Amino acid sequence: MVEQSGTALLLEQICNHHEDKIMPLGAFKAALMGTAGVSAGADVVLLSTQTASGSASIDFTSKITSTYGEYIFKFYNINPATDQTTFQFNGSIDGGSNYNVTKTTSYFAAYHQEDDGAAALGYEATHDIAQGTGFQKLANATSNDADQHVSGELHLFNPSSTTYVKHFYARTVSVYDAATSQHDDHIAGYFNDTNDIDAVQFKMSSGNFDGTIKMWGVK
Secondary structure, eight states: OOOOOHHHHHHHHHHHHTTTTSOOHHHHHHHHHTOTTOEETTTEEEEEEEEEEEESEEEEOSSOSTTOSEEEEEEEEEEESSTTBOEEEEEESSTTSOOOOOEEEEEEEEEEETTSSOEEEEEOTTSOOSSBOSOEEOSSOBOOOTTOOEEEEEEEEOTTOSSSOEEEEEEEEEEETTTTEEEEEEEEEEEOOSSOOOEEEEEESSSOEEEEEEEEEEO
16 A cells, blocks of 8 residues: 655545535645646636747637636746846737737736845835836846746736726745845736637737746636
8 A cells, every 4th residue: 555645645634524515625636736737626727838948939819718717827936037027928819919908907026135235115116117119027137046936826817808907916936136135025007908819918018938837727
C-alpha cells in the first residue's frame, strides 16, 4: 500500500466525508493539478496552457466564447529578457488582429525593500488608464535577473457580452528592479466596448520573455 502525503490524505478525507456537497475527489485533484480539459465539478475547466521561451507575446485567440462567464489567467515565472520592463495585457474584438480595446482602470500597490529601507501602500497614478486603448500594466518594472519574475492572475468577466462593459481584475507579485523590492500589485478595470472580447494578449513593454500562462473557463 502506498502511503499518502498529509495533504493528499486530508483532501481525500474531506471529499469522502462531504461527497454529497462538493465535487468528486478525482475532479478536485485534477483542478488542483491543472489538467487540461478536465472539468472541476463541471464548473472550472483548464482550457489552455502556453509557455513562452524567448517569446514576444502569449496570445489566447481561441476558446474565449460565451461558453464561460469568467476566464481566469494565471502567470507563472514571467521573466523578461530586457531589464526594467513591465508585464502587461490587452484585449481584442477581432480575433487577435488588433489589441487596442478602450479601457478604464485603477492600480494600487504595496512594496517593501529588501534592505528594509522603505515600505508603503499607495495608488499608482502613472499605471492606470482613462479611456485609453494601450496595454494595461500588470506589474512594476521587473529585472531580467535569472531569479526574478512576475507571478499572479487575471480574472475577465463575461467577455462575450454585447450589452455590458467587460470587467476584469488582477493581482501580481514581483521583484521591482529599481529598488530591489517586493511588490504586491492590484489592478482593476473594464473594457468599455459592447463588442465581445474574443482574444487576449500578454507581453512585456519591451523585448521577449520566458514563462507560462494558463487559462481556465468558469461557468
